[in-house]
Structures are given as C-alpha cells and as structure tokens.
Amino acid sequence: MQSAPSKHAVGSLPTDIVALRISHCRAEHAEGGAQYHLAVRHYRDCLEAAERREDARATQFFALKLAACYDMMGFAEKADEFRALASTDLGDTPLLG
Numbered sequence: 001m002q003s004a005p006s007k008h009a010v011g012s013l014p015t016d017i018v019a020l021r022i023s024h025c026r027a028e029h030a031e032g033g034a035q036y037h038l039a040v041r042h043y044r045d046c047l048e049a050a051e052r053r054e055d056a057r058a059t060q061f062f063a064l065k066l067a068a069c070y071d072m073m074g075f076a077e078k079a080d081e082f083r084a085l086a087s088t089d090l091g092d093t094p095l096l097g
Contacts, residue, residue: 020049027065036069043069060086 027042050058070079
C-alpha cells in the first residue's frame, strides 16, 4: 500500500514562496519608512530563503537591497560585504542601479 505524500512536503514550496513575498513586502515597507533596522531583518530573511532555493538572481537582488540599507544606516563596510556577495553570484549583471 502506497502512502499519500505528507502535507508538509507538498505544501512547503508554496509556503516558502509566500513567506518570501511577505518578507519582501515588509522589508520594502520598512525601507520606505526609513526603518532600516527592520528592513535589514526582513531582507536577511529573504536572502536566506533565496539561498535555500539556490536562486542566484534573487540572492543578488536581496544582497543589493541589504547593501543599500546598510549604506543608509552608515555602515559602508557592511554594505560592501553584501555588494561583494551580489557580484559573486552573477558576475557583473546588475539588477539594481
């Protein structure tokens, strides 16, 4: 007798996508309100999700968003680390201006 796939296994991918989108929306909202510490927290969640999904373009995108937030917070060295992460994922193909 064959068992049905677990509910967790079947629903984990869409849930991850939904969670990623929610975190992204929260990060953009916080960034728009100059609440960079909150934006960083949510963009880090997004970056981790992108890395788990092995999505190089999303990883680059969120690394650049983190760099921009850290720049606004006055943490240039931290911002440079995330710009470096973004440049290692896709070479020199920029996603953000």
